Amino acid sequence: MSASLEPKISRTSSVDEKQDNVLFKSKIQKLIQSKDNNNLYRLLKKNKKSRTSYKQLKYEGIIYKIGQNLCIKADRRIDYVAKLIKIIKLVDNDDEIYPLIKVQWYYRKFELEKIPKPYMDYISENEVFKTNEYDYIEIESIVSLASILTYEEFDQLETMNDTTYFMRAAYINGTFQPPIEEWTTTCICQKPPNPDLKYIQCEACQGWCHLNCLKLTKEKAKKILKFICPKCQQ
Ligand SMILES: [Zn+2]
Ligand SMILES: [Zn+2]
Incomplete structure (x- = not known):
């Protein structure tokens, strides 16, 4: 009796298992299609074959290491910047x-929300803000390495490319750390410097002044051989 039942039980359970796996696979496909990599990670991290202990990866001939900063493309934009935290190999039941x-x-200027307009004028297109936001994304999103300098380092650059950024604050839960009021200021208006705006450098204090604040046009500023700022003239 029990001998004749056994194959029946085992056959039933294998059909169930197969059905389970089909469901599981279609769940994975749905997550991939909707690019829901955070839930894909949650689903497959339990698999014993999944690994997260890699120190570097090679993609399109370039080696990327944990802790390096990356330019990232998403939603057809290639403007995002992020730090590489973990390299993960997820494996499903069929060893796929x-x-x-x-x-x-890192947030860039276009990602900041609810920042008062005057503050936005201090922020550069080449500026990034570290956040406490993490995501799991595809390796194919990597565009290149990014370099993130201090404002002082960035200010000294003679040439730059579109993978060079600077950082002077973090942006955590909608607020800057340190707050904008504590950022280093420049010019007679005492505002944080924005490298995107036009400045003239004082030969005496090396400080930068907005051409606007001095009521100077670009053409007039070019003709000044030795600029001394109003502060140093006193
Ligand atoms: Zn000014
Ligand atoms: Zn000066």
Whole structure:
């Protein structure tokens, strides 16, 4: 009796298992289609074959290491910047591999919300703000390495490219750390410097003044051989 039942039980359970796996696979496909990599990670991290202990990855001939900063493309934009936190190989029941990376986002100017307009004038297109936001994303999102300098380093650059940024604050839960009021200021107006605006440098104090604040046009400023700021003239 029990002998004749056994095959029946085992056959039933294998059909269930197969159905489970079909469901599981279609769940994975749905997550991939909707680019829901955070939930894909949650789903597959339990698999014993999934690994997160890689120190570097090679993508399109370039080696990327944990802790390096990256230019990232998403939604057809290639403007995002993030730090590489983890390299992950997710594996499903059929040993299919889904590689992902975990990144910590930096915000750029266009991602900031509810910042008063005058403050936005201090912020550069080449500026980034470290956040406490993390995501799992596809390796194919990597565009290149990014370099993130201090404002002082960035200010000294003679040439730059579109993978060079600077950072003078973090942006955590909608506020700058340190707050804008504590950022180093420049010019007679005592505002934080924005490298995107036109300035003239004082030969005496090396400080920068807005051409606007001095009521100077670009053409007039070019003709000044030795600029001494109003503060140093006193
Ligand atoms: Zn000014
Ligand atoms: Zn000066």
